Amino acid sequence: MTDYSAILVETKGAVTLVTLNRPEALNALNSKVLDELIHAFAAYDSDPSQHCLVLTGSGEKAFAAGADIKEMQSQGFSDMYNANFFAGWEQVTRTRKPWIAAVNGFALGGGCEVAMMADFIIASDTAKFGQPEIKLGVTPGMGGSQRLTLAIGKSKAMEMCLTGRMMGAEEAERSGLVARVVPAAQLLEEALKTAETIAAMPPLAAVANKEMVNAAFEMPLAQGINFERRLFHGLFGSEDQKEGMAAFVEKRPGNWTGQ
Numbered sequence: 001m002t003d004y005s006a007i008l009v010e011t012k013g014a015v016t017l018v019t020l021n022r023p024e025a026l027n028a029l030n031s032k033v034l035d036e037l038i039h040a041f042a043a044y045d046s047d048p049s050q051h052c053l054v055l056t057g058s059g060e061k062a063f064a065a066g067a068d069i070k071e072m073q074s075q076g077f078s079d080m081y082n083a084n085f086f087a088g089w090e091q092v093t094r095t096r097k098p099w100i101a102a103v104n105g106f107a108l109g110g111g112c113e114v115a116m117m118a119d120f121i122i123a124s125d126t127a128k129f130g131q132p133e134i135k136l137g138v139t140p141g142m143g144g145s146q147r148l149t150l151a152i153g154k155s156k157a158m159e160m161c162l163t164g165r166m167m168g169a170e171e172a173e174r175s176g177l178v179a180r181v182v183p184a185a186q187l188l189e190e191a192l193k194t195a196e197t198i199a200a201m202p203p204l205a206a207v208a209n210k211e212m213v214n215a216a217f218e219m220p221l222a223q224g225i226n227f228e229r230r231l232f233h234g235l236f237g238s239e240d241q242k243e244g245m246a247a248f249v250e251k252r253p254g255n256w257t258g259q
């Protein structure tokens with residue numbers, strides 16, 4: 001599938017840029033968006049020429065204003081349960097290579113949850129994060145109650161979920177939800193520059209670093225540290241470790257094979 005319509009996919013050197021493309025609905029995430037994202041992320045993950053991905057929203061107003069309320073409105077419990085609605089997002093979170101969310105405006109409900117699925121978030125100074133599902137009579141459904149709590153702690157996460165209030169970019173950075181805030185006009189340039197930096201790293205080490213940071217969310221400390229050490233040991237079987245350490249000693253840039 002390359003005839004995407006709900007998203008745009010471009011490659012810029014070794015970086016894939018994916019843009020949510022429903023500006024008329026503030027990039028609300030409907031089933032078509034999800035199907036196309038699953039395809040685009042899988043294509044990125046399996047393309048040996050691509051080493052980092054940036055996900056952003058089209059238009060100046062929104063990254064994504066949530067799951068598509070109009071698509072969900074008439075659904076009943078058995079429809080949602082039988083379809084295991086939202087389970088497809090797990091495929092996006094299984095992406096092994098690095099990816100960044102460049103949040104350019106509203107990241108509400110599912111929009112905030114997709115941003116939190118990324119390895120990290122770079123936000124424009126106009127970004128607004130929130131989990132306003134309570135106002136619709138529901139709750140987060142794409143991981144928000146868990147990932148937001150892990151990111152910013154119980155008190156703030158609980159406050160946001162119970163009041164539905166939005167958090168601005170400065171507060172989001174202070175709270176640890178986003179890695180960096182940049183002026184809106186420079187967001188894409190900064191996110192792509194960061195992605196290029198990552199894409200220039202030894203690819204095996206990039207995937208290993210991602211795996212071990214993520215292990216911190218899944219494993220008890222002793223097990224996580226053991227996992228880290230074993231992966232670290234494993235990289236000593238790679239060409240890029242030999243090259244990386246030789247390049248350091250010889251005072252030259254490394255030349256990576258990904259092997």
Ligand code: CAA
Nearest residue numbers: 024025026028065066067068069070108109110140141142
């Ligand atoms: N689903 C479907 N359509 C949406 C949408 C959404 N989540 N958010 C915005 N839109 C649509 C609006 O219906 C509107 O379309 P029409 O022009 O056809 O009426 C268009 O986008 C523009 O939106 P607004 O006119 O509302 O723009 P605004 O500037 O006045 O307000 C906003 C912006 C505060 C973000 C407001 O749109 C809003 O509150 N959106 C909904 C936010 C929300 O509740 N998100 C959670 C969704 S549920 C969810 O995500 C569940 C989950 O856990 C995954």
